[in-house]
Amino acid sequence: MVLIRVPRPPRSAYDPGRPMGSLLKSQVEHLRDAESKLPLRYRDRIETYIKAIKTEGEAATYIQKVTQAIHDAHADAERARHAPERKPVIEIAAVADERAESKKKRTRKRSAAKPKKRASKRKK
Numbered sequence: 220m221v222l223i224r225v226p227r228p229p230r231s232a233y234d235p236g237r238p239m240g241s242l243l244k245s246q247v248e249h250l251r252d253a254e255s256k257l258p259l260r261y262r263d264r265i266e267t268y269i270k271a272i273k274t275e276g277e278a279a280t281y282i283q284k285v286t287q288a289i290h291d292a293h294a295d296a297e298r299a300r301h302a303p304e305r306k307p308v309i310e311i312a313a314v315a316d317e318r319a320e321s322k323k324k325r326t327r328k329r330s331a332a333k334p335k336k337r338a339s340k341r342k343k
Contacts, residue, residue, distance in 0.1 A: 235276025243278050250285045261288040 239247070251269045254262060265284045272278050 233275065233279075235274060235279065237275050238273060239275050239278045243275060247272055247278050247281060250282060253289060254285050257288055257292055261292045264288055 247269055254265060265281070265288060267281045267284065269281065272281055
């Protein structure tokens with residue numbers, strides 16, 4: 220694969236006090252859509268009204284918060300997918316009851332069985 224070198228932008232390219240341009244506005248709107256699809260616990264951290272964002276610095280702060288929330292949500296989901304499934308805990312008292320339950324199941328099976336059909340005597 221060919222490595223493509225990208226030159227660093229000049230320091231004058233980013234001015235936090237400059238009003239944001241149309242490209243940055245559209246990026247903020249796209250991130251707002253992405254933020255709205257996040258679970259509530261991640262959206263609460265952001266607390267930014269996008270209509271109030273006017274400068275590049277405010278947009279950069281908002282973009283950083285939303286990006287971090289997205290990364291956190293994906294990391295938590297990945298951890299949840301790969302977490303070992305916990306087996307239910309059996310309490311000591313419950314173990315003693317297992318014998319009684321198995322006896323009940325056996326008696327239920329016997330009583331639930333259909334009675335044998337008896338040959339009926341018919342008079343002809």
